[in-house]
Amino acid sequence: MKSPAQRHYERVSAEQAAASAAPGGSLAGASVYELMLAKLASDRRRLKSIQSIERKIEVKRAELLPEYVDYVAGALAGGRGAQDDVLTTVMIWRVDAGDFAGALDIARYALAHRMTLPDQYDRPLATAKAEEFADAALAEIRKGATFDGAQLDEIAQLTASADMHDQVRAKLHKALGYIAEQGGDGKAALEHLCRALELDPRAGVKQDIARLEKAGNATGAVNTAAGRT
Known part of the structure; x- marks a missing residue:
């Protein structure tokens, strides 16, 4: 020592x-x-x-x-x-x-x-950071745990202007979407997951998008009904 x-x-x-x-x-x-x-x-x-x-x-x-x-x-x-x-x-x-x-x-x-x-390491630094943080967040989420969304959001901002494979940036949005959903922000979750799908059609978020859209429609229907009473 x-x-x-x-x-x-x-x-x-x-x-x-x-x-x-x-x-x-x-x-x-x-x-x-x-x-x-x-x-x-x-x-x-x-x-x-x-x-x-x-x-x-x-x-x-x-x-x-x-x-x-x-x-x-x-x-x-x-x-x-x-x-x-x-x-x-x-x-x-x-x-x-x-x-x-x-x-x-x-x-x-x-x-x-x-x-x-x-x-x-044979890859750009920005790509490595984006993918490593996204992978770590997704791994925690799969285990039912949480990940610091502020850290992941900062990585997304720090690497926003970097040139990287669309699949890597899609992972970032996928992870941010799941974190937003964990925090109860369905709108932000849906936006991130839709962006992930745009970047990578094989991102594995289609069912999540459908589920969030269904939940959003149901919430909208309930709110509309409540407004008429």
Whole structure:
């Protein structure tokens, strides 16, 4: 475990390195960044040696991610937009570990500065964030649980102007629709699900749309009748 002095030094060093790098440039050569890249490579090798996905997630959550907290805090505090593969990897890992608030902290910065993911992820950062959050929300909803709609809505807004496959954006609207329905907002739910169907005819929301439309018509009929009494 790092001492408070070590943690402070790591955070300050990360902040200084991020502040000195030009926007859109690279942190290559900065000692703290190079050290964290080396650690990242070592941690990736460790994860690759683990067969169980569940175990990988637990190792990320309990053992690896805490080691990056101070670097991330410093990099975000001093950052001017230089590409940072440590930050973007930690962002992905935080989603894997269920730390969506922590992932959003990095996503706001990374998306604002048009950062990219390391080569092994092979997809744009905005697409990855949209799909990961949507998949996580849908997984929770399938289990009968809830997901923070404000977080998902923020991801939708942060990635609104990004070019991505229609199917990915459809997932976002599908998840937002289900969350709106959980919150009792049938109108918003129907709007999101209809948009999901427009983007992807195979989104799997047709029955939900029909159910919501039927419920809306029934409510409208009841309200009309009540108004005549």
